[in-house]
Amino acid sequence: MLKSHGCGEIRLSHVGQKVQLAGWVHRRRDHGGVTFIDLRDASGRVQVVIRPGVISNEIESIANIRDEYVLMVVGEVHARLEGSQNTDLSTGDIEIKVEEVVVLNSSETPPFPINQEITITEATRLQYRYLDLRRDRMTSNIRLRHKVIKHIRDFLDGRNFIEIETPVLGLATPEGARDYLVPSRVHPGSFYALPQSPQQWKQLLMVSGFERYFQIVKCYRDEDLRADRQPEFTQLDLEMSFVNESDVMQLNEELIISLLEKYALGYKWNSSFPQMTYATAMEKYGTDRPDLRYGLEINDYSDVFQDSDFKVFSSAIEKGGRIRGIVVPGGAKFSRKTLDHFIDSAREAGAGGLIWIQINGTGLIEEISIDDIKSPAVKFLSVDEVIQLAKIGNASRGDLVILAADTDQITSKVLDLVRRDAASKLELIDSKRLDFVWITEFPLFEWDSDESRWSATHHLFTAPLDGDKKYLDSDPSLVRSRAYDVVCNGQEIGGGSIRIHKREDQLQVLGLLGISEEDADEKFGHMLNAFEFGAPPHGGIAWGMDRTVALLAGEHDIREVIAFPKTKSAVDLVTGAPANVSENQLHDVHISIDSIDEINSANDIMEEI
RNA sequence: GGCCCCGUAGUGUAGCGGUCUAACACGCAACCCUGUCACGGUUGAGAUCGGCGGUUCGAAUCCGCUCGGGGUCGCCA
Numbered sequence: 001m002l003k004s005h006g007c008g009e010i011r012l013s014h015v016g017q018k019v020q021l022a023g024w025v026h027r028r029r030d031h032g033g034v035t036f037i038d039l040r041d042a043s044g045r046v047q048v049v050i051r052p053g054v055i056s057n058e059i060e061s062i063a064n065i066r067d068e069y070v071l072m073v074v075g076e077v078h079a080r081l082e083g084s085q086n087t088d089l090s091t092g093d094i095e096i097k098v099e100e101v102v103v104l105n106s107s108e109t110p111p112f113p114i115n116q117e118i119t120i121t122e123a124t125r126l127q128y129r130y131l132d133l134r135r136d137r138m139t140s141n142i143r144l145r146h147k148v149i150k151h152i153r154d155f156l157d158g159r160n161f162i163e164i165e166t167p168v169l170g171l172a173t174p175e176g177a178r179d180y181l182v183p184s185r186v187h188p189g190s191f192y193a194l195p196q197s198p199q200q201w202k203q204l205l206m207v208s209g210f211e212r213y214f215q216i217v218k219c220y221r222d223e224d225l226r227a228d229r230q231p232e233f234t235q236l237d238l239e240m241s242f243v244n245e246s247d248v249m250q251l252n253e254e255l256i257i258s259l260l261e262k263y264a265l266g267y268k269w270n271s272s273f274p275q276m277t278y279a280t281a282m283e284k285y286g287t288d289r290p291d292l293r294y295g296l297e298i299n300d301y302s303d304v305f306q307d308s309d310f311k312v313f314s315s316a317i318e319k320g321g322r323i324r325g326i327v328v329p330g331g332a333k334f335s336r337k338t339l340d341h342f343i344d345s346a347r348e349a350g351a352g353g354l355i356w357i358q359i360n361g362t363g364l365i366e367e368i369s370i371d372d373i374k375s376p377a378v379k380f381l382s383v384d385e386v387i388q389l390a391k392i393g394n395a396s397r398g399d400l401v402i403l404a405a406d407t408d409q410i411t412s413k414v415l416d417l418v419r420r421d422a423a424s425k426l427e428l429i430d431s432k433r434l435d436f437v438w439i440t441e442f443p444l445f446e447w448d449s450d451e452s453r454w455s456a457t458h459h460l461f462t463a464p465l466d467g468d469k470k471y472l473d474s475d476p477s478l479v480r481s482r483a484y485d486v487v488c489n490g491q492e493i494g495g496g497s498i499r500i501h502k503r504e505d506q507l508q509v510l511g512l513l514g515i516s517e518e519d520a521d522e523k524f525g526h527m528l529n530a531f532e533f534g535a536p537p538h539g540g541i542a543w544g545m546d547r548t549v550a551l552l553a554g555e556h557d558i559r560e561v562i563a564f565p566k567t568k569s570a571v572d573l574v575t576g577a578p579a580n581v582s583e584n585q586l587h588d589v590h591i592s593i594d595s596i597d598e599i600n601s602a603n604d605i606m607e608e609i
Numbered sequence: 610g611g612c613c614c615c616g617u618a619g620u621g622u623a624g625c626g627g628u629c630u631a632a633c634a635c636g637c638a639a640c641c642c643u644g645u646c647a648c649g650g651u652u653g654a655g656a657u658c659g660g661c662g663g664u665u666c667g668a669a670u671c672c673g674c675u676c677g678g679g680g681u682c683g684c685c686a
Contacts, residue, residue: 027646027647029644029645029646029648029649030642030645030648031642031643031644031645031648031649032641032642032643033642033643033644034643034644034645035643035645036644036645036646036648038646047645047646049644049645051643052643066637067636080644081644084644084645084646086645086646088646089646092646095644109619109636109637110619110620110636111619111620112619112620112621112636113619113620113621113635113636115647116635116647118620118621118635119620119621120620120621121615121616121620121621121678121679122678122679123616123677123678123679124619124620124678126678173686174686175686176685176686177684177685177686178684178685196685196686197686199686221685222685223684223685224610224683224684224685225685226680226681226685227679227680229685348612348681348682349682446686455686456686457686458686459686460686461686462686513686567677567678567679568678568679568680569677569678571677573678
């Protein structure tokens, strides 16, 4: 080793010892004679002091040492002079009086400062990610990630789970996200797909009898990216046999809470996670991943406007829709601009618009007059209606009521948006809280209007609720599933389900999804066969590890907790992937690419048409 | 794929039709400084304003296209 200690490890107890350290020049302070260097390595930082005339070995000039140079120093640990200790540094009580300095490597001036926390454009950071990762914030995020993952492994090991690796090269699936494909050299024209998750493998492992499996594993989905989405991301994937929903939820709750206790320092959280049905979540929050850190719940105001002359309301009700809304406390002071912004959001969400009503003045809500009501729809509203509204929504003067009249799907979407917007405008969000909730009883199927068929809400191996099986043939929309999501602060952290474990049940669901027997056999034959050999009842969950770590690290963007993330267009700026490959490589895998010229001219022709 | 935001010295920002031969801070270079820790001081170098095209007497500033980064909707079983 080139070092006897880590820079960050030296304490007063080392005083008098001769130590050898190696690391990077974090910052230097040259006083003409004496020079101070903060030497940084993976363990932390320490101040080394270089005095003129005491360096025994040959070094051209201390003055040539620059930030990010790599040094090895030998020296004695001294207590710092009284009054010159640095309380910001864990090694601030001591310093190293250097006797020997070796420059192990020099460094160009880095493209951005390593030794201070400033905002740098994403592209520059990603291009020089190896330098970005030297910065304190990134270093601590990546270290936290390691600790979290280790904690999870230890926890699950302690509960008799075993980690089993599953293949990365697998079979493309017809359902779900777009697959990343890998061409086969040995089988011309055939492709592997990278796993969107190890879902099928873990179920097969349950058939194998392992009973408790987990894996911390990369998953791949070729879809457009977001701040909380990468084309390759890490899941904690786990599966258990002979369990029901509550078993899986309880175990995961314990796991999460044990993590929070250790790593969510400074946060408050609920000691047991409430459960909420999908239907309730949609009704009260308009989304299946509600942020419960604040109220602003949705109410149904349809009754108030049953006989309204206002066409926006009456026609929505006629069409089977409802009038739903939220009360925003203190929203009467919102500017026209803010309200217009809400209306824009509503339009984006597919609604014709929304109605806002500001209730002004002071005194009891029952005593309002029409002059206290400010709304673009004021001429269609009666004082009595507004009082009824206020009673349902528990609104008082000074509040804002926002109403959306449309189908449940659209009003949910609109009010979810407005709710989140209003909460952030009113600063109702306590950033030091982690509000976890389990969302249960999802619908098993969703109607895919583009393809005019049912599709699986969770995935096609999810079991229906026993009591709802009777609707499978008559009305699939009524069938609820045994799926559950864990949601925190409005973000889905994980999701899972109790699976189907019988061949005939699986065939029935596949049939409902419009997958022919032939396709079922080709794409899922292995699962159907496996279910014939004593497949145990089983279920599990998968968590987004990136999101979990980001949550604990207080980061909003999962890129901040991934060592080498990709850009929004799925490019790796460090290496430049994806990139062209040689003709030979393509030939080996039996692929030919339309030449760029051909692609361009084809586009030109398309444009002319 | 739709919509939106951003792109000025190494970094972060300012400038938003002529006074910009582009400003400030940090960084960088040289010199000075024996106790600092975001050390300090003096001097200096460094960008033609992502690219292309257009409008204009005149463009970093307006318009169009394009490239790159980001947000969001679709999408993400």
